[in-house]
Amino acid sequence: MTRARVLLLNPALGPLDYRVPHGMAVEPGSIVLAPLGPRQMTGVVWEEDRLEAESVGDNRLRPLLQAYDLPPLEAPLRRLIEWTSDYYLAPIASVLRMALASASALDGSRTVTEYRATGLVPERLTPQRAQALERIGERQGLVRELALAAGVSDGVIRGLVKAGAIEAVDVALDDPFPLPDADHAPPELELAQGAAAHELVEAVRAGAFVPFLLDGVTGSGKTEVYFEAVAEALRRGRQVLVLLPEIALTEPFLKRFAARFGHEPVAWHSGLRQSQRRRAWRAIATGQAKVVVGARSALFLPYPELGLIVVDEAHETSFKQEDGVQYHARDVAVMRAKLEGFPIVLASATPAIETRQMAEIGVYRHIRLPDRYGAAELPEIAALDLLADPPPRGAWLAPTLVKSLAETLARGEQALLFLNRRGYAPLTLCRHCGHRFQCPNCTAWMVEHRLVHRLACHHCGHVMPPPRLCPECEEEDSLVAVGPGVERIGDEVKALFPEARTAIVTSDTIWSPAKAAEFVGRMEAGEIDIVIGTQLVTKGYHFPNLTLVGVVDADLGLQGGDLRAAERSFQQIAQVAGRAGRGEKPGRVLVQTHDPDARVIAALVSGDAESFYDAETEARREAAMPPFGRLAGIVVSSEDAAEAAETARLIGRGAPKVENMAVFGPAPAPLAMLRGRHRQRLLVHAARSLDVQDVIRDWLGKLAWPRGVRVTVDVDPYSFL
Ligand code: ADP
Ligand code: ZN
Numbered sequence: 016m017t018r019a020r021v022l023l024l025n026p027a028l029g030p031l032d033y034r035v036p037h038g039m040a041v042e043p044g045s046i047v048l049a050p051l052g053p054r055q056m057t058g059v060v061w062e063e064d065r066l067e068a069e070s071v072g073d074n075r076l077r078p079l080l081q082a083y084d085l086p087p088l089e090a091p092l093r094r095l096i097e098w099t100s101d102y103y104l105a106p107i108a109s110v111l112r113m114a115l116a117s118a119s120a121l122d123g124s125r126t127v128t129e130y131r132a133t134g135l136v137p138e139r140l141t142p143q144r145a146q147a148l149e150r151i152g153e154r155q156g157l158v159r160e161l162a163l164a165a166g167v168s169d170g171v172i173r174g175l176v177k178a179g180a181i182e183a184v185d186v187a188l189d190d191p192f193p194l195p196d197a198d199h200a201p202p203e204l205e206l207a208q209g210a211a212a213h214e215l216v217e218a219v220r221a222g223a224f225v226p227f228l229l230d231g232v233t234g235s236g237k238t239e240v241y242f243e244a245v246a247e248a249l250r251r252g253r254q255v256l257v258l259l260p261e262i263a264l265t266e267p268f269l270k271r272f273a274a275r276f277g278h279e280p281v282a283w284h285s286g287l288r289q290s291q292r293r294r295a296w297r298a299i300a301t302g303q304a305k306v307v308v309g310a311r312s313a314l315f316l317p318y319p320e321l322g323l324i325v326v327d328e329a330h331e332t333s334f335k336q337e338d339g340v341q342y343h344a345r346d347v348a349v350m351r352a353k354l355e356g357f358p359i360v361l362a363s364a365t366p367a368i369e370t371r372q373m374a375e376i377g378v379y380r381h382i383r384l385p386d387r388y389g390a391a392e393l394p395e396i397a398a399l400d401l402l403a404d405p406p407p408r409g410a411w412l413a414p415t416l417v418k419s420l421a422e423t424l425a426r427g428e429q430a431l432l433f434l435n436r437r438g439y440a441p442l443t444l445c446r447h448c449g450h451r452f453q454c455p456n457c458t459a460w461m462v463e464h465r466l467v468h469r470l471a472c473h474h475c476g477h478v479m480p481p482p483r484l485c486p487e488c489e490e491e492d493s494l495v496a497v498g499p500g501v502e503r504i505g506d507e508v509k510a511l512f513p514e515a516r517t518a519i520v521t522s523d524t525i526w527s528p529a530k531a532a533e534f535v536g537r538m539e540a541g542e543i544d545i546v547i548g549t550q551l552v553t554k555g556y557h558f559p560n561l562t563l564v565g566v567v568d569a570d571l572g573l574q575g576g577d578l579r580a581a582e583r584s585f586q587q588i589a590q591v592a593g594r595a596g597r598g599e600k601p602g603r604v605l606v607q608t609h610d611p612d613a614r615v616i617a618a619l620v621s622g623d624a625e626s627f628y629d630a631e632t633e634a635r636r637e638a639a640m641p642p643f644g645r646l647a648g649i650v651v652s653s654e655d656a657a658e659a660a661e662t663a664r665l666i667g668r669g670a671p672k673v674e675n676m677a678v679f680g681p682a683p684a685p686l687a688m689l690r691g692r693h694r695q696r697l698l699v700h701a702a703r704s705l706d707v708q709d710v711i712r713d714w715l716g717k718l719a720w721p722r723g724v725r726v727t728v729d730v731d732p733y734s735f736l
Pocket of ligand 2: 474475476690
């Protein structure tokens with residue numbers, strides 16, 4: 016090649032052509048460094064016939080600066096990047112960025128210098144230095160990473176290095192990862208498990224695209240079953256990607272994997288240090304890393320030998336990314352398997368309606384595991400009618416639930432209380448004048464977090480100390496907390512059972528894989544009696560001594576009901592119920608509700624998931640909602656309310672008249688203000704057969720709006736806020 020079309024890592028730029036200097040060899044997929052004005056930028060060589068660029072004569076082309084010594088991105092990955100960009104209406108460079116997710120990985124050096132505490136206390140111990148050393152603890156990382164973790168400037172860290180309290184360590188970046196051993200400790204599978212595993216193993220052996228829905232009740236051994244497919248991929252020298260919905264689940268997964276395969280897999284998530292990220296990226300790109308477990312961002316990495324993807328807890332909506340490229344990792348994963356030609360397993364006890372429907376029409380192969388492994392039985396679920404069995408005034412736990420908690424504690428077993436609300440109380444108001452504390456940047460209440468003594472906005476992160484006076488009427492000590500969050504339930508539990516050891520588990524307390532591991536360790540060691548947690552504890556965990564689950568407010572998930580509210584509510588309660596009775600002792604689940612006859616609750620109590628799903632599916636079919644129709648959200652935002660409204664109207668007026676498509680709105684979004692930006696929404700509803708992306712591209716492409724206005728399109732939206 017003497018000319019190369021290059022896709023640079025800048026979403027604002029289109030592809031550009033460059034001259035390939037003499038002696039440099041590149042091909043489509045090569046990762047290169049290119050000049051851009053006075054700067055340099057990384058990019059990837061692309062096929063000329065797949066991306067249009069402004070035509071420039073040979074003599075005016077600037078030469079490429081460097082071709083990195085890394086394997087080129089393979090053609091199927093380039094097709095996946097194009098597909099994702101087209102389908103989600105996202106700049107292709109933004110998608111490419113997710114593949115080249117470690118800038119430092121491109122640099123060929125083999126070691127990096129990191130820093131860690133020596134344990135020595137410096138002679139001059141300023142408050143800043145003390146804070147830094149305390150927060151750094153056992154942590155290791157670049158100066159910048161330690162400074163960030165400690166909340167101090169780089170200078171403080173450097174000062175501590177000079178004072179001998181922090182030392183430099185050389186970290187080798189290219190050390191290979193140990194290879195998991197397919198035959199290290201295989202379990203003895205039960206009959207149904209064995210049959211399921213056999214089907215998956217055969218598919219890995221055949222090496223062709225087959226999508227599976229591995230649909231097994233909680234505790235049925237889905238992980239053990241798909242591990243057999245992982246083992247087969249390993250025997251064939253292929254790479255495997257396991258996607259998890261939450262980084263908090265990574266650590267327990269690594270341990271479990273190591274018990275089965277002798278070594279941990281390679282982890283990929285946002286909590287990695289730069290050097291870990293770099294090492295993982297290079298090992299993945301060269302095919303050395305065989306099994307990768309990660310959050311959704313692991314999906315676009317350049318695995319050269321991928322032979323299997325598993326999406327665990329595939330129904331989880333956290334696989335949908337809500338900022339940047341708004342893609343759904345489950346759906347893109349299926350596309351990747353298709354383009355590269357290998358099987359994919361979507362594992363879930365409560366599959367999404369979209370996924371069930373694909374199985375129903377025979378596109379996905381449906382494998383069922385109807386029973387729990389071994390002697391474990393599914394827990395008995397009962398509804399607690401809050402009208403008939405009300406909690407005392409100012410409390411939230413019904414007498415029946417309290418009694419069950421007492422019995423569970425008396426037996427030395429563990430209990431879990433689930434409430435999907437972080438903090439102490441969702442609303443604070445002045446009892447004197449009725450003033451409510453709202454976020455200055457968002458249409459949202461400030462949520463009291465008593466453990467850290469502040470009010471916080473869960474949308475933008477704005478925080479303030481809890482005020483002594485009402486800012487409106489200046490009355491003192493007049494503020495009251497309204498409604499419960501997990502912290503308040505924690506207080507109630509402590510008042511009822513002062514001896515019980517409790518733990519609050521939310522993203523505030525479990526903010527890193529290490530914290531999650533610590534929690535799991537304490538649960539397993541029996542150091543916790545009652546867990547009070549948000550959705551973070553509903554998935555994946557296996558605690559054999561946990562026998563009681565209480566759902567504090569089963570009606571919460573149905574509020575503000577969007578398309579998936581009932582389904583999500585069902586999944587969440589079924590999943591949290593699935594944490595009970597996973598060992599030899601039977602489990603019990605008590606679901607507090609004001610409406611025990613609601614369909615969701617009735618289905619959970621009767622255990623009749625099928626008829627609930629069938630009814631939901633029929634309702635979607637009748638309304639032509641996904642998966643029977645398509646939706647796309649268009650969000651218009653600006654710091655200027657009038658400008659946002661004006662642009663939204665302009666877009667509304669510009670809506671093309673297309674058969675099988677309707678446009679609703681614009682209307683102010685339910686979250687009418689977010690991070691100081693006013694928001695308007697439109698919703699596009701179309702038939703499945705319509706290429707709605709094409710229509711939207713055309714439609715928005717013809718319009719122009721002021722610079723401060725942002726217009727984002729959310730294809731297959733999960734959030735309607
Ligand atoms: P699921 O993912 O379906 O909820 P798991 O794979 O976590 O279920 O299995 C539940 C528990 O049962 C785990 O502790 C697992 O190790 C154990 N288990 C499942 N199948 C087997 C088996 N065939 N042999 C030994 N232990 C098993
Ligand atoms: Zn806010």
